[in-house]
Amino acid sequence: MRVIAVINQKGGVGKTTTTMNLAHALAKKGYRVTTIDFDPQANLTVGFGALVRPQAGIGNALMDNIPLIELIKPVRDKLNLLPAGDRLGEFEYLTEGGAKRGFMLQSLFTREQLDSDFILIDCAPTSGMLGMNALLAADEVMVPVASDFYSLQGVSRLMQIFNYVESKLQRRTRKWFVLTRYNERRKMARNVRDQIVHYFPQQVLNTPIRETVALAESPAYGKTIFDYRARNRGAEDYMNLASDIVLEQVIH
Amino acid sequence: MRVIAVINQKGGVGKTTTTMNLAHALAKKGYRVTTIDFDPQANLTVGFGALVRPQAGIGNALMDNIPLIELIKPVRDKLNLLPAGDRLGEFEYLTEGGAKRGFMLQSLFTREQLDSDFILIDCAPTSGMLGMNALLAADEVMVPVASDFYSLQGVSRLMQIFNYVESKLQRRTRKWFVLTRYNERRKMARNVRDQIVHYFPQQVLNTPIRETVALAESPAYGKTIFDYRARNRGAEDYMNLASDIVLEQVIH
Ligand SMILES: Nc1ncnc2c1ncn2[C@@H]1O[C@H](COP(=O)(O)OP(=O)(O)OP(=O)(O)O)[C@@H](O)[C@H]1O
Ligand SMILES: Nc1ncnc2c1ncn2[C@@H]1O[C@H](COP(=O)(O)OP(=O)(O)OP(=O)(O)O)[C@@H](O)[C@H]1O
Ligand SMILES: [Mg+2]
Numbered sequence: 001m002r003v004i005a006v007i008n009q010k011g012g013v014g015k016t017t018t019t020m021n022l023a024h025a026l027a028k029k030g031y032r033v034t035t036i037d038f039d040p041q042a043n044l045t046v047g048f049g050a051l052v053r054p055q056a057g058i059g060n061a062l063m064d065n066i067p068l069i070e071l072i073k074p075v076r077d078k079l080n081l082l083p084a085g086d087r088l089g090e091f092e093y094l095t096e097g098g099a100k101r102g103f104m105l106q107s108l109f110t111r112e113q114l115d116s117d118f119i120l121i122d123c124a125p126t127s128g129m130l131g132m133n134a135l136l137a138a139d140e141v142m143v144p145v146a147s148d149f150y151s152l153q154g155v156s157r158l159m160q161i162f163n164y165v166e167s168k169l170q171r172r173t174r175k176w177f178v179l180t181r182y183n184e185r186r187k188m189a190r191n192v193r194d195q196i197v198h199y200f201p202q203q204v205l206n207t208p209i210r211e212t213v214a215l216a217e218s219p220a221y222g223k224t225i226f227d228y229r230a231r232n233r234g235a236e237d238y239m240n241l242a243s244d245i246v247l248e249q250v251i252h
Numbered sequence: 253m254r255v256i257a258v259i260n261q262k263g264g265v266g267k268t269t270t271t272m273n274l275a276h277a278l279a280k281k282g283y284r285v286t287t288i289d290f291d292p293q294a295n296l297t298v299g300f301g302a303l304v305r306p307q308a309g310i311g312n313a314l315m316d317n318i319p320l321i322e323l324i325k326p327v328r329d330k331l332n333l334l335p336a337g338d339r340l341g342e343f344e345y346l347t348e349g350g351a352k353r354g355f356m357l358q359s360l361f362t363r364e365q366l367d368s369d370f371i372l373i374d375c376a377p378t379s380g381m382l383g384m385n386a387l388l389a390a391d392e393v394m395v396p397v398a399s400d401f402y403s404l405q406g407v408s409r410l411m412q413i414f415n416y417v418e419s420k421l422q423r424r425t426r427k428w429f430v431l432t433r434y435n436e437r438r439k440m441a442r443n444v445r446d447q448i449v450h451y452f453p454q455q456v457l458n459t460p461i462r463e464t465v466a467l468a469e470s471p472a473y474g475k476t477i478f479d480y481r482a483r484n485r486g487a488e489d490y491m492n493l494a495s496d497i498v499l500e501q502v503i504h
């Protein structure tokens with residue numbers, strides 16, 4: 001079972017778009033996938049067409065000890081979603097519990113075995129309590145990097161945070177980078193790709209996800225790219241990214 | 253003096269790009285402007301070319317009571333910046349102080365008069381402590397709305413948060429919306445514009461900021477669009493947006 005946290009504290013770099021579409025691509029390849037919407041804004045839940053009001057989700061598992069089995073919803077064939085739920089915002093600002101608050105998601109996974117080939121955790125654009133919990137619960141981290149300057153800046157800050165946490169806790173997670181919102185014709189996009197490949201050799205997944213309007217449209221219909229436009233290049237890119245993560249194919 | 257918080261908890265919608273370029277446009281029109289980088293990620297500070305390490309900023313004013321006068325840096329003619337500073341991340345997770353923690357920025361403004369025609373506060377993509385402080389310290393709110401579905405979704409959630417806070421505190425701020433990353437040829441962009449104008453009549457500023465690669469490139473050089481490509485359409489859009497906010501020109 002591979003537990004992958006999709007993390008980048010920079011906003012709007014494609015964390016949710018990647019979690020949703022990569023998850024569906026892996027499911028289409030036959031893997032059993034569970035996605036966790038770990039953002040109180042619940043974009044992933046909405047994107048799958050799975051939002052209801054009120055809703056219980058990962059927030060309630062953490063705050064109210066509701067068993068995961070009662071919260072997980074099948075959203076596609078071989079693809080399950082643990083929605084954000086209405087209490088996740090409170091969890092972010094939980095004050096009691098001291099340092100072990102960072103381990104609550106990890107303990108949840110230990111207590112309640114999730115039966116999946118892949119678990120993908122869609123994170124919020126913050127590096128606080130939610131980000132810490134995701135990092136500590138995961139064995140691998142996937143960092144979507146949009147093809148612009150602030151995104152690149154965000155990566156170096158993120159790496160400092162990871163290195164600090166990992167040295168304190170004597171643990172290491174594997175890191176993968178995904179180029180998102182990529183436009184080969186833009187010099188800036190090529191620069192960002194070159195910088196990321198330079199600083200993280202053997203860690204940048206092979207397929208850049210190109211800027212494609214259908215990827216932005218599909219969540220408006222509660223659909224993944226595979227539901228919405230299965231032969232679109234956005235579907236092709238995410239299917240190729242799924243092969244990349246399975247086979248660990250990186251840019252050389 | 254107009255105190256405007258640039259707020260949207262959705263990531264990557266153009267808060268920082270708008271704060272930086274709108275501020276410079278207003279300064280070029282002769283207004284005295286102070287910008288506040290209220291995001292621990294310090295994108296605004298970097299975008300102006302004003303980041304140094306270590307750096308004291310608004311976080312230190314709030315946490316250490318350093319006077320603002322010692323922290324404010326002139327960054328352009330008639331344009332000052334109060335950088336994020338290294339302690340702002342801690343302020344976000346401050347636990348002592350109870351409910352009045354939300355009023356700390358407001359009290360700071362009351363105690364230390366900032367002498368400006370406009371104060372623009374660039375906010376982080378979160379709706380926690382930082383967002384609350386900005387909302388309560390400002391008289392007006394500017395909401396950049398990127399031209400896609402999740403951005404639109406984010407607006408309705410943001411409005412619920414504003415309405416809740418404002419009814420509790422019996423106060424109202426003026427709200428402005430700015431269409432960002434706009435592409436007239438995309439149906440989705442036109443839909444987002446139509447929805448925002450429909451739900452917020454008289455509140456959507458007249459000039460949509462078009463998707464323009466120079467706007468994404470300029471911060472890589474520590475430049476605003478006016479420093480980088482002054483005759484570019486990105487500069488034109490932000491200069492027009494500056495007229496819109498001064499004259500309160502909205503889409504009808
Ligand atoms: N490859 C792409 N092509 C076109 N649009 C994209 C692409 N990737 C993402 N987008 C759009 O860009 C916006 C930001 O993407 P998304 O919401 O997935 O980012 P995020 O990192 O999850 O944001 P947040 O930090 O707010 O959680 C969305 O409207 C999305 O539909
Ligand atoms: N009109 C535009 N044209 C082209 N690129 C743009 C435009 N507006 C913003 N961008 C780019 O989109 C990305 C997101 O913009 P920006 O960082 O200003 O958003 P933000 O809302 O401040 O993000 P965050 O939530 O992370 O603080 C940046 O790389 C920026 O350069
Ligand atoms: Mg997201």
Ligand SMILES: [Mg+2]
Pocket residue numbers: 267268269291295375376
């Ligand atoms: Mg920003």
